[in-house]
Amino acid sequence: MARGPIASLFRVYASKSKVSRARFLLSNQNFHSFRPCNNWVLANHQFVPPFDVPDHRFSSSAVLIHSQLPANNSNFALFINGRLFSSSFQGRDDENGSSAELEENNNVYFVETTNVEGVNKNTVEDGVDDVNEDPFSNPITSVGEHESQDRGSNEIVGKNNVQFCDPVEIYNELRKAEKNDRLKRSEWEILQEIFSYFANSGWAANQALAIYIGMSFFPTAARKFRNFFFKKCSSQLSMYLVSLGPCDVAVRFLFPIFVEYCIEEYPDEIKRFRSMIESADLTKPHTWFPFARAMKRRIIYHCGPTNSGKTYNALQRFMEAKKGVYCSPLRLLAMEVFDKVNALGVYCSLHTGQEKKNVPFSNHVACTVEMVSSDELYDVAVIDEIQMMADPFRGYAWTRALLGLKADEIHLCGDPSVLNIVRKICSDTGDELIEHHYGRFKPLVVEAKTLLGDLRNVRSGDCVVAFSRREIFEVKLAIEKHTKHRCSVIYGALPPETRRQQANLFNDQDNEFDVLVASDAVGMGLNLNIRRVVFNSLSKYNGDKIVPVPASQVKQIAGRAGRRGSRYPDGLTTTLHSDDLSYLIECLKQPFEEVKKVGLFPFFEQVELFAGQLADVTFPQLLEKFGENCRLDGSYFLCRHDHIKKVAYMLEKVQGLSLEDRFNFCFAPVNIRDPKAMYHLLKFASSYSQKVPVGIAMGMPKGSAQNDSELLDLESRHQVLSVYLWLSNQFKGETFPYVKKAEAMASEIANLLGQSLIQARWKPGSRQAGKPRPQQQKGGCEKPSSLIRRYIERRKENDSPQECSEKVAV
Ligand SMILES: Nc1ncnc2c1ncn2[C@@H]1O[C@H](COP(=O)(O)OP(=O)(O)OP(=O)(O)O)[C@@H](O)[C@H]1O
Numbered sequence: 171m172a173r174g175p176i177a178s179l180f181r182v183y184a185s186k187s188k189v190s191r192a193r194f195l196l197s198n199q200n201f202h203s204f205r206p207c208n209n210w211v212l213a214n215h216q217f218v219p220p221f222d223v224p225d226h227r228f229s230s231s232a233v234l235i236h237s238q239l240p241a242n243n244s245n246f247a248l249f250i251n252g253r254l255f256s257s258s259f260q261g262r263d264d265e266n267g268s269s270a271e272l273e274e275n276n277n278v279y280f281v282e283t284t285n286v287e288g289v290n291k292n293t294v295e296d297g298v299d300d301v302n303e304d305p306f307s308n309p310i311t312s313v314g315e316h317e318s319q320d321r322g323s324n325e326i327v328g329k330n331n332v333q334f335c336d337p338v339e340i341y342n343e344l345r346k347a348e349k350n351d352r353l354k355r356s357e358w359e360i361l362q363e364i365f366s367y368f369a370n371s372g373w374a375a376n377q378a379l380a381i382y383i384g385m386s387f388f389p390t391a392a393r394k395f396r397n398f399f400f401k402k403c404s405s406q407l408s409m410y411l412v413s414l415g416p417c418d419v420a421v422r423f424l425f426p427i428f429v430e431y432c433i434e435e436y437p438d439e440i441k442r443f444r445s446m447i448e449s450a451d452l453t454k455p456h457t458w459f460p461f462a463r464a465m466k467r468r469i470i471y472h473c474g475p476t477n478s479g480k481t482y483n484a485l486q487r488f489m490e491a492k493k494g495v496y497c498s499p500l501r502l503l504a505m506e507v508f509d510k511v512n513a514l515g516v517y518c519s520l521h522t523g524q525e526k527k528n529v530p531f532s533n534h535v536a537c538t539v540e541m542v543s544s545d546e547l548y549d550v551a552v553i554d555e556i557q558m559m560a561d562p563f564r565g566y567a568w569t570r571a572l573l574g575l576k577a578d579e580i581h582l583c584g585d586p587s588v589l590n591i592v593r594k595i596c597s598d599t600g601d602e603l604i605e606h607h608y609g610r611f612k613p614l615v616v617e618a619k620t621l622l623g624d625l626r627n628v629r630s631g632d633c634v635v636a637f638s639r640r641e642i643f644e645v646k647l648a649i650e651k652h653t654k655h656r657c658s659v660i661y662g663a664l665p666p667e668t669r670r671q672q673a674n675l676f677n678d679q680d681n682e683f684d685v686l687v688a689s690d691a692v693g694m695g696l697n698l699n700i701r702r703v704v705f706n707s708l709s710k711y712n713g714d715k716i717v718p719v720p721a722s723q724v725k726q727i728a729g730r731a732g733r734r735g736s737r738y739p740d741g742l743t744t745t746l747h748s749d750d751l752s753y754l755i756e757c758l759k760q761p762f763e764e765v766k767k768v769g770l771f772p773f774f775e776q777v778e779l780f781a782g783q784l785a786d787v788t789f790p791q792l793l794e795k796f797g798e799n800c801r802l803d804g805s806y807f808l809c810r811h812d813h814i815k816k817v818a819y820m821l822e823k824v825q826g827l828s829l830e831d832r833f834n835f836c837f838a839p840v841n842i843r844d845p846k847a848m849y850h851l852l853k854f855a856s857s858y859s860q861k862v863p864v865g866i867a868m869g870m871p872k873g874s875a876q877n878d879s880e881l882l883d884l885e886s887r888h889q890v891l892s893v894y895l896w897l898s899n900q901f902k903g904e905t906f907p908y909v910k911k912a913e914a915m916a917s918e919i920a921n922l923l924g925q926s927l928i929q930a931r932w933k934p935g936s937r938q939a940g941k942p943r944p945q946q947q948k949g950g951c952e953k954p955s956s957l958i959r960r961y962i963e964r965r966k967e968n969d970s971p972q973e974c975s976e977k978v979a980v
């Protein structure tokens with residue numbers, strides 16, 4: 171087995187007489203995105219088409235074809251005469267990724283891979299020598315030709331030579347044969363096993379994608395191929411396969427014959443699947459925005475840790491501009507910028523999914539990133555928290571904004587994790603990139619003492635961070651019971667208005683609410699007067715199990731302490747339990763991890779085009795199939811859309827919605843774990859489909875909440891109204907006539923929530939009463955902190971011990 175060095179250049183040496191067809195497929199992602207390579211070049215620099223290399227192009231007995239891969243980490247599959255000759259999926263043997271594990275040199279042809287810079291001369295020359303010396307002297311090359319002349323049409327070659335035959339010839343012989351040769355029962359049984367092994371081979375199913383035989387059609391094609399084979403096979407061919415038995419070698423032998431069979435038998439299927447794959451093409455997303463591409467944009471990346479002035483500086487340019495847009499990761503932050511900018515005398519409107527406040531004469535708008543318009547032309551755009559491009563669910567909104575915004579100047583604010591990928595994107599789009607690097611105004615200091623497991627040690631200005639709603643209320647209750655402090659709370663399910671009211675309560679010195687208890691919802695951009703961030707725990711439920719909170723998130727949250735211009739410009743952070751301290755320090759010390767891929771999601775038009783290729787599929791199935799078949803290139807991933815599919819399944823019951831309506835309904839910001847909100851969304855969709863005015867069908871609560879289930883009820887009601895308002899903005903016209911009423915109800919409920927939180931002194935319940943708490947799910951009742959301890963212990967086993975530093979800059 172010869173192994174090639176690092177690959178960027180491919181050279182194929184082949185005897186002239188033996189290469190009748192060569193096909194080279196390339197992908198820089200996976201087999202889904204394979205495409206024929208168009209830059210095959212002969213030694214004499216003539217281009218060779220990817221299919222059916224014509225004989226006359228081969229000017230000498232040895233043919234040199236080389237092709238430069240477009241990217242270092244490209245994958246490839248090389249077919250010669252229909253046989254899969256080599257593919258990167260056979261194994262990787264170097265760290266540059268595009269390695270070729272070469273098959274045995276059978277002296278007919280072989281592939282060699284070398285680095286473009288510093289081509290390994292020895293290997294190339296050795297290769298040429300091998301080919302020049304050998305191809306015609308090798309007895310194998312002539313066996314197929316001579317022996318097939320001597321035998322009958324159903325006997326291509328002797329058993330020992332079958333493996334060296336051209337699969338195209340084998341296939342042609344099979345096709346011509348009128349019937350099969352008789353075999354013993356035991357041999358048939360082995361053949362059955364071989365074909366069943368073939369049909370179940372993941373390798374073959376994957377390889378078949380390269381010729382556009384889809385995963386779902388592969389089993390049918392494999393079955394038909396087996397029937398065809400059984401009807402026609404010669405004893406020699408069967409004996410050869412029987413000698414191999416059900417194994418990978420047999421699969422690799424059969425595969426190119428299978429390819430020939432499929433190409434001839436299923437041209438329509440292949441064409442259809444090919445069109446489907448092409449319609450799910452998400453490669454080159456920068457080409458989706460031709461107007462933005464026609465502009466010469468300047469991208470200014472404000473790169474730095476938390477509390478380093480990134481947003482502040484970007485907003486200075488935003489306010490100076492004649493026309494500007496600020497794209498926020500959260501409604502609350504959009505509202506904050508809206509207030510701040512208007513207060514400074516720059517008229518600014520507010521656009522979020524739920525509300526549109528158009529300020530007269532304004533040329534500026536603060537919006538949530540999902541709502542930004544790529545039709546408007548701006549002088550300056552700001553995209554805040556750009557590292558969210560890598561968010562598994564929402565990342566696509568940042569990617570779209572960066573690729574599609576029509577602005578002369580675009581300011582990106584974020585940590586360094588996406589800097590490299592932004593550089594790559596800018597080189598694709600042709601935009602100029604300017605980088606501004608920032609350091610934190612004041613270093614964050616870790617308090618080694620911790621709270622020693624006792625919440626009585628909280629002090630004024632502390633923000634205690636907990637990662638579940640239940641934990642938040644437990645902490646609030648404990649602090650208020652055992653100390654003189656009062657706590658305001660911030661968590662994800664609270665409406666932005668309530669969060670703001672709670673933040674103001676905490677920031678304002680003229681009241682008793684001097685401690686904040688919050689979830690990771692405080693982690694982004696908010697300016698709060700926090701002196702010290704105390705982590706109640708450092709593990710959280712990720713929807714599946716309890717895991718340590720990722721370092722990037724720990725940094726982001728801890729960075730809320732000690733903001734410039736606040737009452738506490740020097741930030742402190744610590745943990746409740748001393749067990750967790752070393753994990754906190756480790757997180758703060760960790761450099762930002764470089765992001766390799768950012769999120770994408772198709773526009774409706776792309777999904778519609780894809781739908782046109784499939785008959786009789788439901789919308790959730792369509793989303794499923796899109797996910798399976800879409801092509802992406804190496805810098806992008808398809809955003810997770812489980813929540814969208816969940817809504818899509820629910821809406822299957824609703825008749826009469828167009829594809830576009832379904833698509834839009836599925837993006838409604840509904841909490842899929844809130845049955846009440848889901849029920850109302852279903853009702854809204856039903857009324858909409860019946861073309862009757864969509865009502866709210868929900869009354870107002872009696873007053874503020876007296877216990878946790880009433881508080882949950884207020885949160886749910888607000889969710890329902892938020893969904894209604896969001897839908898009313900999506901579906902213009904008269905369909906959602908009760909916007910004013912919904913706004914008034916939402917604002918009233920946000921107030922009631924605020925009042926309830928001020929009074930709240932009860933034990934928390936659960937939204938899904940009766941369901942086990944995350945800690946109690948499989949894996950046992952583990953204390954979150956012990957998880958961190960185990961994580962640290964594991965790390966210590968791998969790393970050399972480090973001194974715990976007290977002062978850590980983040
Ligand atoms: N040059 C400045 N003059 C006055 N105040 C400033 C200046 N730069 C930043 N600030 C203030 O410092 C605080 C932190 O700045 P900013 O919000 O821009 O940080 P950031 O780097 O965007 O942080 P994060 O990553 O948390 O969003 C803000 O209150 C901001 O108003």
Ligand SMILES: [Mg+2]
Pocket residue numbers: 480481482554583695
């Ligand atoms: Mg910021």
